[in-house]
Amino acid sequence: MIAAMTAPTRTDVDVLIAGGGLNGPTLALALAGAGLSVAVADARPADDRAARDFDGRAYALALASTRLLRALGLWDELAPLSQPILQVKASQGRAGDGAGPFFLHFDSAEIEEGPVGWMLEDRFLYGALLAAMQDRVRHLPGIAVTGQEPGAAGITATLSDGSQITARVLIGADGRGSGVAERAGIVRRGWDYGQTALVASVDHDLPHDGIAHQYFMATGPLAILPLPGNRSNIVWSETHANARAIAALDDDGFLDVLRPRFGDFMGAIQLAGPRFSYPLSLSLAERYAAPRVALVGDASHGVHPIAGQGLNLGLRDVAALAEVLTDASRRGEDIGAIDVLQRYQTWRRFDATSLALGMDTVNRLFASDNALISAGRGLGMGLVSAIAPLRRRFMRQAAGLSLDPMPRLLSGQPL
Template identity: 40%
Template sequence: MLDMLVVGGGYVGLSVAVAVKQAAPHLAVAVVEAAPEHAWKKDMRASAIIAAATKMLEIFGIWDEIEPEAQPITKMIVTDSKMSDPVRPIFLTFDGEVADGRPFAHMIPNVVMVGALRGACERLGIEIRHGLSATGLKTGDTDIEINLSDGSALQSRLLVACDGVRSRLRDFAGIKTVTWDYGQSGIVTTVEHERPHHGCAEEHFLPSGPFAILPLRNNRSSLVWTERTNDANRLVAADDLVFEEELERRFGHKLGALKVVGDKRAFPLGLTLARSFVAPRFALAGDAAHGIHPISGQGLNLGFKDVAALAETIVEADRLGLDIGAINILERYQSWRRFDTFRMGVTTDVLNRLFSNDMAPIRIARDFGLGIVDRLPGLKSFFIGQAAGTTAKDNPRLLAGEAI
């Protein structure tokens, strides 16, 4: 029997497996992943990783492997305009460093991050089983059993579900969610441009939703382009000429000619918050616990906070000789993470509703607010520290750069 079974082989699932196994090598840990073995190598997307999360990756011993492919975000600018505006005034700028001199975030190719985490799993002796999805589960007094799509079953003292925002395991465990659809989709792709971006990220608030330009290595940028769902599906289905023409209208010409070099994919956007993060011998982490709007770029980083808090809870309980799957132990994790998750979900919901419209009075009010923040260095420093995850008083040790 396993001590901990993780379902989901993405960032969050692999990270929680590594965090627990590294701190408690005697625990038997395994990962089950629905995708085929090499599917992760085809993911051409990139993700923004905050400073606190890079500290955790340093503890894992993989940051030196990742950093050469990571693009520091050295600056961020925020604009608010209509599509027809000839000029997009900059209302807010952030310098990209936090107190210890490190960038507040890096853009990291998904294939680089997942590859490094999988390498850590291999070194630690964590088995990853591919091509298997969950078909059911049964909770007992001392273990939880999961049925898999190949007809086999696995038993573990603790099951951690990291199987995404549409988590089947969450449903099997009977955990309800608060969910609503924004009627928007996020178009994700990568573009190549003539001129360097100098590490500057941009977020343009347009009437249909935010349009984020996030810097990558080698004169490339990752885009998260929010549109109403019907328009997003039309754009992704269009030929490259039409897509690039619409892209240039939003991106502008400051970086020269553009060329789409990555797949174009559209993801429906909504808010999903689990009513509970835990059940007996069962815990949710990452998108399985919370799916939020990408307007703040914090979705994945919320998952890393889950990883650090859950791993610390499990390892400390194990060192005290306690049952790591007991509900009273898991409730410590829930109390640690639930309020922060709810707060971020509400914040992104309000921001999206505030900025994804073109009502003149609201535009005037929000632009005034952005201008006020831009003129108050102390407030800007507070916001950048919050975004980087370095100023939270209740940070788990891994996010503070300390081993568990």
């Protein structure tokens, strides 16, 4: 006897978002708040993403990114859980030698808007997004988009549970290995940095005073980023071989290697949670839009973690795409039409590519041990730090305040 086949379930929404990390839910909330119907297909179960205890994962949110979160009604809840970045100090350094004689110093008191950014733990940010989605967005945890078929009036997506959803537009927020981008025929370009990032958090005896430190060493940069209390998050880049050896050590061995690089300026240090590692590479999508498809975040650009701009870059995408789709919808346009999606691509591609290549240049420049190049780097950092207008310009760029045009959400305005 042949079993009867069940027809796939079909549900129509304006926007289907593939990817439930941070960019996907943020975009979903922005669009839902503007009156569009949205579904988020999240390949990982919600419980896997929502850490309840401190696990060391944290982000440096630029001022503009916090304005976006405030516009979505989330920042008032998150601000008390965050640590403002009051100063940034960057210097050439070498294990055991401390900072170089010339360094770059940014003080947020020099710009009227306030701190250039805030450090916030992943568990708090994701938890707030998850809670906000419950009443506004159709969230599909543990379900991935496995197929897509664009048409004249919409796009049909096949899900991993066998069901189908038709949407006017499909958004790929599914990371560097984006299946949405691959199925849309969007090619990626980039290269391996030969580095791995070691990520952890440490407790220390002395206060950090809200200062973020960046040491540039030949094997890769080390960022020490302030968290609430006497605790800091570290993002430590090493060659693949060094990183593998360090990651294989037990906690005591890891700290023995870290301490000479970290220094003793905050007293004794101890690990405050688990350790993570991930390989570093540059990855840029050749297009951000295809028929009925748009990409945001790491699906369109993966950058070096110098300056912690990865998430902020994704949130810039979110703000721009939300504005383009919302405005098009209000004008009665087809939000999935390629000319609409290309407006988003035109808006975002230059900024994202420029920042990605800029971080690539900085990383390569500081990777050289040549004495003349090292001296030139130090003098350059010292000059930027000494010239007030240039220094403030860099601070405003780091805060995400120099975009032109600036998406409304990044200005704290509603869509």
